[in-house]
Amino acid sequence: MAGGEFDMIRRITADLEQSPTTILGPGDDAAVLRLDGDAAVTTDMLVEGVHFRRNWTTPFQLGRKAIAVNVSDVEAMGAVPVSVVVALALPIGLEETWVDQFSAGVREECARSGVSLVGGDLSRSESITVCVTAIGEFRGSTPVTRGGAAPGEQVAVCGRLGWSSAGLTVLQRGFGSPKELVVEHQCPTVPYGQGRVAAAAGATAMMDVSDGLLADLGHLAEASRVAVDLETDAFAVTDAIARVCAATGKSPWGFILAGGEDHALVATFPADVALPEGWLRVGSVLEGEGLTVNALPWQGAAGWDHFAR
């Protein structure tokens, strides 16, 4: 790649917009932030061939996705996302435009999610690897953990469930349509701002749905020492997912309940809370442990495990 490491860094960081939170942006040993209240910190790595493929995801989409999946975790705590740092490892010989397109995607998603890119790292590798750390501020509010759900509460979701995994199935079959599902796999539509909204509405527990709704709700139920029952009638199966199911013989519930990479939010609310706009009631918190679907045990795959045998 032309120009060397420092020239590439200059191109990535040129004319970056910074929020008032940023006391010192890229270019020094560390960024300096002035955060309002406690800080939320989360990190996630995207690896070529594992999380994405170059022929399925453009550099622009990858840049967007790397920011989106991390900011989503900050949202899921009820914090306000403010900053990201991006570590990038690239093969020598990558086409010159790759970095510029990736960088444009990062900027696009930073603008959408309201965060500033404050620093990063650039190095070599055999395959493209992106690691983003996102930081949020609580502005005096209390973090919404996975452990606060109580029996009698309602379970609600916000965002697009099953779209990403259905899109992956489309790509794996060699197709590019339904386009809206493929695009969702290439970069999830995170419901920015809704974590904060849910926290303000009284959410007692919340999570980013990244491993599949059932798998992640399983973590929430375990942390809260409760059981959860999901009601499939509550979900609308979108036409696009129904079309993929018709073509493949797959069940929509495999995508919606166990798909993964949704980056939707799932939260629990007291029974008397009127759910905020955009949130859908999909189940109930019960005494006991474990998950059921329509009061029955779930028979399908549980979700994503990177090291499952």
Added chain:
Amino acid sequence: MAGGEFDMIRRITADLEQSPTTILGPGDDAAVLRLDGDAAVTTDMLVEGVHFRRNWTTPFQLGRKAIAVNVSDVEAMGAVPVSVVVALALPIGLEETWVDQFSAGVREECARSGVSLVGGDLSRSESITVCVTAIGEFRGSTPVTRGGAAPGEQVAVCGRLGWSSAGLTVLQRGFGSPKELVVEHQCPTVPYGQGRVAAAAGATAMMDVSDGLLADLGHLAEASRVAVDLETDAFAVTDAIARVCAATGKSPWGFILAGGEDHALVATFPADVALPEGWLRVGSVLEGEGLTVNALPWQGAAGWDHFAR
């Protein structure tokens, strides 16, 4: 690897000690920190085959090094390092003990440097990749950037210069001795606490030396719009480096001034400041631009560039 992703995460995070800064440690969507003053944030990725080789660096040493090189950047701002998050991507089929040994190294270096491991990410990859983000707090003090050096000031270093690159040369020749140099390459001895000490003593600019002293001082000089002259008489050439030079015909100044991966600190101080213990005066800040060694232009390699042609 046995046990799957969630079992591995449980093993890595079991019984972690947390500082009072940590409101919420590993296990949720994000960690929650209560920082004292402004925050320093920095990230660095280590890639197998680029930054380390499995046959030269043990998992324990890699765990230590990944923390050390990041905490060093927080120190270089004059901040107090408090927290790290660690993203780890591992090949399937890695020996079972690897993660436990890596994790032990991470814990060892966290203890040495005074930081808590507050979160992370675990996924698959073809080759081992570690990305650490380190966070520090300023506790009311002012960040020491690269841009504050002024003509007439003294340049000083703290830490081991040239040891790591001389150790790499030893390994590349197929040897394991001098051991102290090899060990320094496998994991640098970061002068923990000295960034804070330098800031309190009045350091006007400071950097972590990671690309080689001349290369990094070049960045500092550029940011500060000054020139720097280094005096080689100021440095002691340790016996071990002298032995490597005798065996290879290399100049010690290639290691000491341009070696890289030292993770020492270089700082500038007003002329009338008595340097803190452990700091060595090695040169002067001058008007103008660029670097000289003993008032002459440097003829050797400038330093490390991941994408240099």
